[in-house]
Every structure is written in structure tokens, then in C-alpha cells.
Amino acid sequence: MKPQSVALAIALLGFPAVTVAAIAPSAKIIQQSQEVKGFVNLYYEPSQGELYLEVNRLNQPFLLVTSLPQGVGSNDIGLDRGQLGQTRMVQFERQGPYIVLKQLNSQYRANTLDAAEQRAVAEAFADSVLWQGKVVEGQSVLVAINDLVLSDLHGVSSVLQQTGQGDYQLDLGRSVILPTGIKSFAKNADVDVQLTFKADVAGEQVAQVTPDGRLMSVRMRYSFVELPDAGYQARAYHPMSGYLSDEYRDYATPFDQPLVQRFILRHRLQKVHPGPAPSEVVKPIIYYLDSGVPEPIRSALLDGARWWESAFTRAGFINGFKVELLPKDADPQDIRYNMIQWVHRATRGWSYGVALTDPRTGEIIKGQVTLGSLRVRQDYLIAKGLTAGWQDRIAADKAATALSLARIRQLAAHEVGHTLGLDHNFAASSNQDASVMDYPHPKIQLKGAILIFQHLTLLASAFGMILLSLMVIAMRAMHALNKHYKLSC
Structure with missing residues (x-):
């Protein structure tokens, strides 16, 4: 019997003409x-x-x-x-x-x-x-x-x-x-x-x-x-820019021009008053810290990540960058939140910064920082070993704590820098440590005592073993990571 006949028959019996059979499968799914x-x-x-x-x-x-x-x-x-x-x-x-x-x-x-x-x-x-x-x-x-x-x-x-x-x-x-x-x-x-x-x-x-x-x-x-809307201008990559990059092949370029086109990875940031003069920004870049980080590490991470606030201001983007603790009512799944996550592992490992980018232009949609929670504990143990010979144990404990928190501040700034699109800057260590994107190296001053020299020799050997171990860990980690990640450690 046709649906029209069914509806008519039901109507003659005194029931409404609208039937369950008339509901489309998709509408029924939505209802349920x-x-x-x-x-x-x-x-x-x-x-x-x-x-x-x-x-x-x-x-x-x-x-x-x-x-x-x-x-x-x-x-x-x-x-x-x-x-x-x-x-x-x-x-x-x-x-x-x-x-x-x-x-x-x-x-x-x-x-x-x-x-x-x-x-x-x-x-x-x-x-x-x-x-x-x-x-x-x-x-x-x-x-x-x-x-x-x-x-x-x-x-x-x-x-x-x-x-x-x-x-x-x-x-x-x-x-x-x-x-x-x-x-x-x-x-x-x-x-x-x-x-x-x-x-x-x-x-x-x-x-x-x-x-x-x-x-x-x-x-x-x-x-x-969602892909970003129009208004972002892709910026060509230059090897001396210090930025991470992506690339594609453009077959519309003249044959005497490079086929491979490279562009830098960066956030969209616009001044209220465009131009070289300092200006407030239309919308700041905001990063949010995982609220699961305990004190005093939480404050140290906020301090370190906020180093970029002064960098943006000095570059002419007033209030262009901010770091806040993730609000309780905010959902980190929302792609609009750039996140600094506190990640636990069974063993100590690398921290890293990843950027979700628009593959068409290199615009950074979301920055995602991963900080391993065991790093600060390892730094504390190293500091305790370095101060093992101190007579003043209270001062030694304070120094170990200060060193550990200082190191985690630097780590937060470094990994946030990667999610801002910046590559490593290993030349900075030869230029008064001018960039947080370098790896910090220990500074040791020899005061002339033979015993101190012997201790420093042992210390250098220990650092060598640590660096060798870190290189092995890095090689394994990088091998495991997908080649398409926009990532640096």
C-alpha cells in the first residue's frame, strides 16, 4: 500500500494523519x-x-x-x-x-x-x-x-x-x-x-x-x-630568519625561478595601527598553562613563558603576548586555546613544542607545548650532586631548588618559542647567550686549586655522559615522531 493510502486509512479511523513511517531515517536518528x-x-x-x-x-x-x-x-x-x-x-x-x-x-x-x-x-x-x-x-x-x-x-x-x-x-x-x-x-x-x-x-x-x-x-x-579565514599574509622563509618553515612545489613559477617555495610558521598578529611604530594589537596571542601543574613549578613556568611578553613589546607589539593559567571553565580541547601541558612519564624524557599550522600558508592555529614533569626532578638531583661538598647544607638545598626552578623557567620559554615558530639558535652561546632558543651550557670558573680542577674534570666527564645519554634518547624519540610534525625539542 502506498504511504498516501496508509495516511488516509489512519485518518478515516480517527487517528492523526502524521505517521511514524513518514519520518525520514535521518530525522529519526536526530530525534533519538x-x-x-x-x-x-x-x-x-x-x-x-x-x-x-x-x-x-x-x-x-x-x-x-x-x-x-x-x-x-x-x-x-x-x-x-x-x-x-x-x-x-x-x-x-x-x-x-x-x-x-x-x-x-x-x-x-x-x-x-x-x-x-x-x-x-x-x-x-x-x-x-x-x-x-x-x-x-x-x-x-x-x-x-x-x-x-x-x-x-x-x-x-x-x-x-x-x-x-x-x-x-x-x-x-x-x-x-x-x-x-x-x-x-x-x-x-x-x-x-x-x-x-x-x-x-x-x-x-x-x-x-x-x-x-x-x-x-x-x-x-x-x-x-576549521581553516583560518582570509587576511593572513604568508611570509617567505629566509635561512637567517631563525624560523621553522614549511614548503611546497609551485608549478606556476617561471622556469628560471625556484620550484620549491618555503614559508615561515608564525601566529597571526596585527597592530591596531599598522606600521613600524609600536602599537597595541588587535588580538593578543594567549597561551594557557595546564592547571594540573603544582607549585612552586607552576609559578616558575608562568614566569618563564612570560619572558616572551617583553620580547613582543620590544618588537613593537604592545601586549601582543600573554600567558595565563587555564580557567576552570575552559576546555583545552577548544582549538582556540594555545596550551602548555604538564606531562608525566615513567622515565625522564624530552620536552617539546608543536604547532598545528595551516598547510596552505604556515599560519599557526594552535601552539601545543609538552613539558616532561621529571625534568625538574633530574635537575634537582644534578644540583644536589654539585653541592654535595658544601658545608652549609641549608644553603646547598636552597641553591639546588633555585637551580631547578631556573632551569624549568628557561625550558618553558624555549619550548614556547618553538610553538611561536622559532627554530634553535645555537649561535647564541657564542654571543653572550643572546637567545633562549639555544641550549644552556654550564659555566664553570676555575679558581686555581688542584682539588677543584680534579672535581671539575670529573664534572665535565659526568656532563659528557649525560649529554651522550640525552643524544641517544633524542634519536629514539625523533625516530618515533611522525615526519609531518612541526616539532623541535
């Missing part, structure tokens, strides 16, 4: 689901555990980023809390009854107004389809995305294999979408999932930080991020 609206609208249907996404941005590029809100806790493995994954520029496209998520190839371009030249480059290089789903019928374009987010797009299995932990595979039977981790903000939408990786034999490092080394469960986040 936990609704989260923002940059992307998401609908979680609790009875089936299905997550649906409303595709209202067809053929519009945006960023897809994975991250780890919960880390593994091993420096040797390198999968830390807060770690950002590869930045992918993607877009949804409709092909018949299907929605595909395509990663666009931003490495090969034609910066020209000539459509034929642009098409020639677009058709010369491959894209990557990351996922495909079937549209749910109805007025709203809904598509189930469980098989998109319940996947190892972050590359955890590859990292475990590369770090010698064995053959871990994603176990879908022990992996689930976390309803409380489905959020949508003005410029990004996030989906948190708990993924379990299984191996027949536990990896040595995994076993040290996991209750059952054969089953490693971590929390992974998929972030759909």
Missing part, C-alpha cells in the same frame, strides 16, 4: 541521539553506539588532526599525553549515495589564476581517500562515522613496531567511542575514542607502563578543525 552542535554537528545514538556526522560542508577544505589526550607514559615509545598527530587537509565529497573523506595533496600547487594550469597540477598528482560512508536518507545529510574514528589514523601500531615493542594490532572488540568526549566548538569538533591494541607477546617498554602489556588501551582524539 545525543546532539552536539558547532563547527560540525554530531549525533550519538546511545542504544546502538553509533555516531553520525552531518555533512554540511561539502567540497570545503578543513583540517583533520589526531591527538592523544591519554598517553602511554613511556619516553622510549614516545606516545605522550597531548601529542598532536599529522595535520591533514581534507574535504567531504559526495559520490552518488556515498560520502568520501579525501585528503588533499597540498604539496603540489599552481599559484595562478589560470584554471587550466591549476587543473593540470591537480590531475597530475594523487589524492588519498581516507574513508567512505553511505548517506542516511533524509533532508539532513547524515553519515555514520564509527569506522572512521575507530581506526588507528594516529599510527600507534606503527610507532610501537618502530620502537621495538612488537606487533600490536587494533582490537575493535575492545575499542569504543566515548560519548562524553564528543564535543563541538566554534572552530573545531572533537571525537574521543578508547582504542585497545593487542599483541601476543608484550613489548618490554609497554609492559613497564601497562597493567597487562599484551593489551594497551589509550584515548585518541579526532579533531575536525
Whole structure:
């Protein structure tokens, strides 16, 4: 019987003409689901555990980023809390009854107004389809995305294999979408999932930080991020600029000009009164410190990161940079918050600064600083060893504490500098330590005593062993990190 006939028959029996059968499948899903609206609208249907996404941005590029809100806790493995994954520029496209998520190839371009030249480059290089789903019928374009987010797009299995932990595979039977981790903000939408990786034999490092080394469960986040709007001017990279950079190949350049184009990574910062004269800024760059940092380390990190306030002011951008403690009602998942995270590991490891950038221009969208909590403890132990011969133990303890906090201040400033787009400046140590982007070196003054000289010789040997150990750790960590990270230690 046709739907019109059904409605007529029900009406003749005295019931309303609107029937359940008339409700489109997509509308029914929306009625039954936990609704989260923002940059992307998401609908979680609790009875089936299905997550649906409303595709209202067809053929519009945006960023897809994975991250780890919960880390593994091993420096040797390198999968830390807060770690950002590869930045992918993607877009949804409709092909018949299907929605595909395509990663666009931003490495090969034609910066020209000539459509034929642009098409020639677009058709010369491959894209990557990351996922495909079937549209749910109805007025709203809904598509189930469980098989998109319940996947190892972050590359955890590859990292475990590369770090010698064995053959871990994603176990879908022990992996689930976390309803409380489905959020949508003005410029990004996030989906948190708990993924379990299984191996027949536990990896040595995994076993040290996991209750059952054969089953490693971590929390992974998929972030759909809006690309910045117009108004940002990309700035060409120069080797003497001291900045980190990204690059692409522009096939529209004249044949006598370089094919590879490089641009620096930096935040958008505009003066109220443009020009060389000092001016207040339209919108300051604000970094937020993880509220989980205890005192007195918290104050030391705030002090160190705030060194950049004076640097921006002296550069002519008055109040251009600020650092604040993350408010209790703020959500660090909001992409508008540049974060300084305090990360715990089972062993001491590197701190680093990462920037989520617009691959088209190099504009920094979010700065993410990761500070290892065991660094300050290691510095304290070193300081205690250096002052072991002091007769005044109260003074020795004060000196060890002061050295540790001074070192953590410097570390905060250094890693924030990376997320501002600055590279290392190892020449600064030969120029009165002019840059916080250098590594600080111990300054030792020889006062002439043979005994002191012997102690300093032993100290130099100890520092050599420490530096050698740090180099080994760095090589392992950098090997584990994805090549697409905008990262420096």
C-alpha cells in the first residue's frame, strides 16, 4: 500500500494523519541521539553506539588532526599525553549515495589564476581517500562515522613496531567511542575514542607502563578543525630568519625561478595601527598553562613563558603576548586555546613544542607545548650532586631548588618559542647567550686549586655522559615522531 493510502486509512479511523513511517531515517536518528552542535554537528545514538556526522560542508577544505589526550607514559615509545598527530587537509565529497573523506595533496600547487594550469597540477598528482560512508536518507545529510574514528589514523601500531615493542594490532572488540568526549566548538569538533591494541607477546617498554602489556588501551582524539579565514599574509622563509618553515612545489613559477617555495610558521598578529611604530594589537596571542601543574613549578613556568611578553613589546607589539593559567571553565580541547601541558612519564624524557599550522600558508592555529614533569626532578638531583661538598647544607638545598626552578623557567620559554615558530639558535652561546632558543651550557670558573680542577674534570666527564645519554634518547624519540610534525625539542 502506498504511504498516501496508509495516511488516509489512519485518518478515516480517527487517528492523526502524521505517521511514524513518514519520518525520514535521518530525522529519526536526530530525534533519538545525543546532539552536539558547532563547527560540525554530531549525533550519538546511545542504544546502538553509533555516531553520525552531518555533512554540511561539502567540497570545503578543513583540517583533520589526531591527538592523544591519554598517553602511554613511556619516553622510549614516545606516545605522550597531548601529542598532536599529522595535520591533514581534507574535504567531504559526495559520490552518488556515498560520502568520501579525501585528503588533499597540498604539496603540489599552481599559484595562478589560470584554471587550466591549476587543473593540470591537480590531475597530475594523487589524492588519498581516507574513508567512505553511505548517506542516511533524509533532508539532513547524515553519515555514520564509527569506522572512521575507530581506526588507528594516529599510527600507534606503527610507532610501537618502530620502537621495538612488537606487533600490536587494533582490537575493535575492545575499542569504543566515548560519548562524553564528543564535543563541538566554534572552530573545531572533537571525537574521543578508547582504542585497545593487542599483541601476543608484550613489548618490554609497554609492559613497564601497562597493567597487562599484551593489551594497551589509550584515548585518541579526532579533531575536525576549521581553516583560518582570509587576511593572513604568508611570509617567505629566509635561512637567517631563525624560523621553522614549511614548503611546497609551485608549478606556476617561471622556469628560471625556484620550484620549491618555503614559508615561515608564525601566529597571526596585527597592530591596531599598522606600521613600524609600536602599537597595541588587535588580538593578543594567549597561551594557557595546564592547571594540573603544582607549585612552586607552576609559578616558575608562568614566569618563564612570560619572558616572551617583553620580547613582543620590544618588537613593537604592545601586549601582543600573554600567558595565563587555564580557567576552570575552559576546555583545552577548544582549538582556540594555545596550551602548555604538564606531562608525566615513567622515565625522564624530552620536552617539546608543536604547532598545528595551516598547510596552505604556515599560519599557526594552535601552539601545543609538552613539558616532561621529571625534568625538574633530574635537575634537582644534578644540583644536589654539585653541592654535595658544601658545608652549609641549608644553603646547598636552597641553591639546588633555585637551580631547578631556573632551569624549568628557561625550558618553558624555549619550548614556547618553538610553538611561536622559532627554530634553535645555537649561535647564541657564542654571543653572550643572546637567545633562549639555544641550549644552556654550564659555566664553570676555575679558581686555581688542584682539588677543584680534579672535581671539575670529573664534572665535565659526568656532563659528557649525560649529554651522550640525552643524544641517544633524542634519536629514539625523533625516530618515533611522525615526519609531518612541526616539532623541535
